Amino acid sequence: MKIHEYQGKELLARYGVPVPIGISAQSADEAIAAIPQVQKKSGVDTVVVKAQIHAGGRGKGGGVKVCKTAKDAEKAVGDVFGMQLVTHQTGPEGKKVQRLLIEQGLDIEHEYYVGMTLDRATGRVTVMASTEGGMEIEEVAAKTPEKILKESINPAVGWQDHQARRLGFALGLEGKEVRALGKFLHALTTCYWEMDCSLLEINPLVTTTDGRVLALDAKVNFDDNALYRHKDIEEWRDLSEEDPAEIEAKKYDLSYIKLDGTIGCMVNGAGLAMATMDIIKHYGGEPANFLDVGGGATTEKVTEAFKIITRDPNVKSIFVNIFGGIMKCDTIANGVVAAVKEVGLEVPLVVRLEGTNVETGRSILGQSGLEIVTAADMADGAKKAVEVVK
């Protein structure tokens, strides 16, 4: 799960991570009212108006404005609030800005990058730091990997201060700043562990001319599997940032991702679902979605899955590919029949069933009177689903 920058900073501040003074706003009026408050609290005139969307590259897209006066800031609020912000992560249509963060301006001396995430190769959390703050870290990793410093966290002893010192000196910091970085990273790693984060990225982390170390940005992602331990965090979920079909799918424990193609897919198991997308492409088609109905799906869930697929106007044919294990083929067949009876069927439907209770499943489809194209195997099904679209 992702949260906004202002929420991330609120969370980090609870752990003692220094962040700039700021106020979040959900309307232009609120944002304008926040400007003098931030100026007063910080004692400086300069404020920064920051668009709050779940995507990186906001500055380049025109969603972050540094303003020297309250008047400039008011104008910036007018420009940014409600704009359709396009960044390299939003897609060409962009995202509408519905929240702003008004923040104090700082006298920045240098920008750094600090991030932490799970390193699958070691099965441990890795803390990364770089002098190339403010840059796209993937770009730095690709072009100059030696500029990214790494420290692994041993889960038995946790994050150690000597690791922070090692990073600090390697980044070229001195005395007071190294100590400040030590405190900063101690707070950050504590937050990461206690809150079950999956990614925590501060880009940039800044040093100021008066020797402070602050998080100028905050990207915080949580492990979905651990959200049951953090009910309060779940309240921060911003549903307007998520695809409505994906939200609907989650309600029924379905894993759905919308794609750009024309062939709707319903599959059990993530690996088989990916392979089904692959085989459609292999035969010259384009999948309209990834959809894993999971192992324990009921007839009701299958019906909902079918509805989600048919709601996509791009879908020109549907390929149901099931290899029953725990999932029984008769459950799938009943779900498909129920869904078609409820919502109708306007595009060709190709079904491939194999595995547990396959005979029962096939006879349910056969006796349903529905116009279903049956497939002998995965290749046959994919070919048929692609052919009818052409």
Added chain:
Amino acid sequence: MSVLVGKGTKLIVQGMTGSAGAFHARQMVEYGTDIVAGVTPGKKGAEVEGLERIPVFDTCVDAVRETGANASVVYVPPPFAADAIVEAAAAGIGVIVAITEGIPAHDMIKVKAGLAMDYPSTVLIGPNCPGIITPGQCKIGIMPGYIHEPGDVGVVSRSGTLTYEVVHQLTTHGLGQSTAIGIGGDPVKGMDFVECIERFNEDANTRAIFMIGEIGGSSEEEAAAYIKANVKKPVAAFIAGQTAPPGKRMGHAGAIISGGKGTAAAKIEALEAAGIAVAASPAEMGSTLKSIL
């Protein structure tokens, strides 16, 4: 023959009194797996429908002492699964198969480090996996037993249903399996490709190997390097997710292309460079292996 599990496997089912545990325990018994005990804290002496002859214990230690169990399968809900895995290891169980889906990553980080430290010889398979099967001898997990055929192809896979697909294709092509291992789709897990392939390589009765990878991480690349250096047996592979868009998590917590890493193209390149036959489509997995035998 087989690796890790076989005729001599005596299995504990942790969470046997739950609905998933009971259902799959019945399926395993039907397949011929020797289940010797169930474990559910506070349910000692309970009887599970269809499994009345299998005693239920409060702790793994009791179950091991009373029955001589040497393997365990975990059907415990996510919040308690990490504890259940470590409990099995602490009781001296050698092979632990964690089926549970949705265990927090931080729990697994601690479990992995803890097992390596205190129980280095214990083998963990999973979590979030279909399990392990030696056809005709022992099935531990949730896979449909009937698609398997005893034989000499070792199968290792990150995906559940795609494992069924390849096993089905192999069986259809007359290629039975020595053992099929589903290592699971989580980012932090027990056995990885290399450890499984190592065992298949050493197993005199495994003649060839099929591996199924997917996007995300670098385990497939590590396996390719290991195979190139150590394995003389024929190896075929398939990588799922060739058409997956970057930045989207494809169902499994581990299946995501991020920062341009973990793409199917890079994995296929590494596998082919190691002399492994990579199936062009998931419908050609069985035929691809057959063509190199």
